[in-house]
Amino acid sequence: MADVVLATTRRRPPLGQRVAAVAAGGSGPALAVTYLSLLVILPVAAVVTNAFSGGWHGFWLSVTNREALAALKLTLVCSVLVAVVNSIAGVAIAWVLVRDEFAGKRVVSAIIDLPFALPTIVAGLTLLTLYGPNSPFGVNVAGTRAGIVLALAFVTLPFCVRTVQPVLAELDKETEEAAASLGASHAGVLRRIVLPSIAPAMLAGAGLAFARAIGEYGSVVLISGNLPFKTEVASSYIFSLSQGGDLPGASAVSVVLIALALVLLLGIGFLRRRFNVTEAA
Amino acid sequence: MTHTRRIAFIRPRTALLAAGFALLGLSLGVVPPAGAASGGSIALVAYSTPKPAYAALITAFNATAAGQGVTFSQSFGPSGTQATSVTEGLPADVVNFSLDPDMAKVVAAGLVAPTWDDGPTKGIVTDSIVSFIVRPGNPLHIKTWADLVKPGVQVITPNPFSSGSAKWNLMAAYGAQLALHKTPAQALAFLAALLKNTVAQPASASTALQTFLSGQGDVVLDYESDAIYAQDQNEPISIVTPPQTILIQNPIAVTTKAADPTAANAFVKYLLSAKGQTVWAEQGYRPVLPKIAARFDFPTPKKLFTIASLGGWTSVDTTFFTPVTGKVAAIEASLGQPDTSS
Numbered sequence: 047m048a049d050v051v052l053a054t055t056r057r058r059p060p061l062g063q064r065v066a067a068v069a070a071g072g073s074g075p076a077l078a079v080t081y082l083s084l085l086v087i088l089p090v091a092a093v094v095t096n097a098f099s100g101g102w103h104g105f106w107l108s109v110t111n112r113e114a115l116a117a118l119k120l121t122l123v124c125s126v127l128v129a130v131v132n133s134i135a136g137v138a139i140a141w142v143l144v145r146d147e148f149a150g151k152r153v154v155s156a157i158i159d160l161p162f163a164l165p166t167i168v169a170g171l172t173l174l175t176l177y178g179p180n181s182p183f184g185v186n187v188a189g190t191r192a193g194i195v196l197a198l199a200f201v202t203l204p205f206c207v208r209t210v211q212p213v214l215a216e217l218d219k220e221t222e223e224a225a226a227s228l229g230a231s232h233a234g235v236l237r238r239i240v241l242p243s244i245a246p247a248m249l250a251g252a253g254l255a256f257a258r259a260i261g262e263y264g265s266v267v268l269i270s271g272n273l274p275f276k277t278e279v280a281s282s283y284i285f286s287l288s289q290g291g292d293l294p295g296a297s298a299v300s301v302v303l304i305a306l307a308l309v310l311l312l313g314i315g316f317l318r319r320r321f322n323v324t325e326a327a
Numbered sequence: 328m329t330h331t332r333r334i335a336f337i338r339p340r341t342a343l344l345a346a347g348f349a350l351l352g353l354s355l356g357v358v359p360p361a362g363a364a365s366g367g368s369i370a371l372v373a374y375s376t377p378k379p380a381y382a383a384l385i386t387a388f389n390a391t392a393a394g395q396g397v398t399f400s401q402s403f404g405p406s407g408t409q410a411t412s413v414t415e416g417l418p419a420d421v422v423n424f425s426l427d428p429d430m431a432k433v434v435a436a437g438l439v440a441p442t443w444d445d446g447p448t449k450g451i452v453t454d455s456i457v458s459f460i461v462r463p464g465n466p467l468h469i470k471t472w473a474d475l476v477k478p479g480v481q482v483i484t485p486n487p488f489s490s491g492s493a494k495w496n497l498m499a500a501y502g503a504q505l506a507l508h509k510t511p512a513q514a515l516a517f518l519a520a521l522l523k524n525t526v527a528q529p530a531s532a533s534t535a536l537q538t539f540l541s542g543q544g545d546v547v548l549d550y551e552s553d554a555i556y557a558q559d560q561n562e563p564i565s566i567v568t569p570p571q572t573i574l575i576q577n578p579i580a581v582t583t584k585a586a587d588p589t590a591a592n593a594f595v596k597y598l599l600s601a602k603g604q605t606v607w608a609e610q611g612y613r614p615v616l617p618k619i620a621a622r623f624d625f626p627t628p629k630k631l632f633t634i635a636s637l638g639g640w641t642s643v644d645t646t647f648f649t650p651v652t653g654k655v656a657a658i659e660a661s662l663g664q665p666d667t668s669s
Binding site: 111112113116171174175178179180188189267268271272273274275276278282285286287288289290291292293295 | 408659
């Protein structure tokens with residue numbers, strides 16, 4: 047939050063002014079589109095083109111063979127589960143960070159982002175050491191679907207906390223107090239005042255977590271055991287296809303993942319608009 | 328995580344973490360050239376396991392007259408990925424893969440001459456065998472292939488569709504059954520039993536060993552050279568040489584696009600020389616020169632067979648490892664059947 051305050055109070059440097067002037071002058075959209083095209087649209091288009099290099103028939107065969115379906119189903123189920131669980135956990139953690147005062151709060155807040163910094167293969171190895179056969183806690187989820195969910199939950203948690211946290215911080219406590227003074231129960235305040243305000247942020251976090259989870263590779267492959275039909279996630283299946291030289295097949299399965307993410311993110315966008323409308327009315 | 332049974336201090340498993348970082352370095356691939364001097368430069372692109380061996384080999388090569396001042400850029404990664412990268416334009420002067428089909432990809436792209444395997448060693452730079460890596464002291468007394476399919480034995484072998492090492496492993500298992508005078512159908516049934524006992528199929532040989540070292544499984548199938556390296560790193564393992572196993576042969580070639588063919592050829596010539604082969608042997612690889620091999624006491628399996636005796640890689644790759652329709656794909660699919668409901 048400190049950064050935001052700083053940015054608005056600090057005078058812009060001349061370079062910033064010049065960039066702003068260029069943006070205002072109409073090159074801004076062009077710049078944005080060019081950048082977006084080079085970084086996102088072009089690579090995605092290349093993947094889609096590659097996926098259909100064998101025609102519709104080739105695409106269909108690649109994505110409907112049993113191993114592909116099993117991997118996609120597993121990935122979808124685990125990712126949805128992780129998005130839901132982390133959204134709830136994310137709100138709880140953000141709540142503690144925003145509303146509670148305790149020693150070491152800043153440290154805890156900084157720790158939240160560590161899963162992003164840790165190279166995923168190291169994350170996978172660490173999770174396997176902690177929650178594998180030699181677990182110091184006696185918890186062994188190696189080679190199970192629970193292990194996959196654990197790894198995905200680990201890497202996607204920051205999304206779910208960081209999207210909700212600023213919204214919670216901005217939330218007007220007086221509204222809650224007013225509702226409480228008018229006789230609303232604790233649960234009532236949470237449901238009718240807090241939740242509607244943070245729901246768009248929660249959904250945004252869930253969407254990001256889901257999109258990241260369906261493509262996650264490094265942290266999952268070690269703990270999952272990577273058994274075809276059982277614990278092989280889509281990203282790992284894609285990797286094995288590309289290793290086998292079947293790039294169109296690998297691209298085809300990737301396209302399904304991209305489509306899943308797109309549908310979900312669009313759906314979330316729709317829901318967020320609905321919430322925002324309710325809020326305004 | 329509700330069934331917590333005991334709480335203990337988390338001991339930092341530094342070895343494991345260090346290995347993780349090594350893996351990371353491996354995935355980052357390119358190591359910048361060390362020490363520039365006149366004498367040419369070589370872009371080496373190789374599969375992942377010989378990385379430590381090449382460190383020793385390059386030092387030794389630089390100490391020879393031909394290798395003086397030659398600089399290297401090195402890239403290590405999964406064999407299949409490396410072959411694809413080279414065909415997609417990764418600069419490579421010398422390529423060293425885990426198995427022939429990866430070399431075939433590069434040959435098909437016109438980057439390696441079709442005559443690459445004409446030399447005295449037929450393009451092969453190192454040999455190894457498929458070994459069993461077991462827990463220290465071999466508590467389950469795993470000695471033979473039959474021991475791997477006993478009920479409850481947990482096997483780890485990489486995913487054959489992503490790992491060259493896994494293909495060697497499965498063909499070792501299959502060929503061993505033929506060597507034991509089983510029919511091809513019985514040998515296939517053995518593969519099914521073996522994969523049924525497999526608890527993890529990591530993406531590569533190195534992740535398979537990591538999974539094993541983190542505590543999962545009773546036995547991991549791996550290159551003997553990799554096992555020897557792990558033992559040299561003081562990892563807690565024992566190595567078992569199966570009575571019947573396959574001779575692993577790793578191909579090497581100078582590319583047609585080599586920027587400095589003289590340096591590249593000199594390097595490959597060194598790798599195949601008596602001196603080079605001695606360094607390979609010290610690093611755990613079986614020399615391809617019989618007179619050097621005789622100076623080291625690598626265990627001799629009762630029956631050692633080659634991929635050629637099983638029809639050669641081209642035929643084996645198609646028959647066994649074609650996705651969906653290959654024999655191994657069919658086994659994996661049938662094993663996946665009962666569990667799809669859960």
